[in-house]
Amino acid sequence: MKYININNFLPKNENGNTKNEILKWVGIFLIMLFLSAIIYFNNKNALKDIKEKRLYTVGIISGFSKSRSMEFINYIYSYNGKSFEGKAPRDINVFAIGDRALVVYNPNTNIKFLLPYFIDDSIKELYNGWSKPPMSNVTDSDVIKYLEENY
Known part of the structure; x- marks a missing residue:
């Protein structure tokens, strides 16, 4: 053999x-x-941090950027009168510059997520954010379900 x-x-x-x-x-x-x-x-x-404590605010799409391996959506959001910048993966591919989108964040940490839900211009942003999404077609449980499925 x-x-x-x-x-x-x-x-x-x-x-x-x-x-x-x-x-x-x-x-x-x-x-x-x-x-x-x-x-x-x-x-x-x-x-887990977002589930423990979360607020919602408006994120304004400010541009797009690219690293070697990923594309990002850049956005600006505010809380307590301060503006912050964020980046989200470009897999949320529904936005254009200037669009207003829902952002969920934990005010005690630097954790935030841009969500694929548009906020109408008629909805005015609260100084301290909202405890629940401000739109009638999106609930808090919809947001948690989206985050669990995508992150």
Whole structure:
């Protein structure tokens, strides 16, 4: 019986050392897995903070930006008379510059989420934000459901 040498099928690097090549790819995989876990648990903690205490305000879309791997929506929102800037992933692809959108945030932390719900110009922004969404077609439970499904 003839045995097949598996090393003949593995890619060889310049030195012909497949073991180092495999270790390199395993290391890259483990780093990616570790970073994914950090992002996942970070989002879960942020969602927990929003569930504990949340207010709503108006976010005004100010522009779009791009990093090496992602596109972002830039927005401005205010609370207690102070303006803040935020970024959201561009997967919410319904906005144009100048649009008014709902933002949910925790006033005790820097955690905020831009939501894909438009706010009509007739709705005036409160100085301290709203305890519930100001639109009749969006409820607090709709927002929590959206956040749980997307973050």
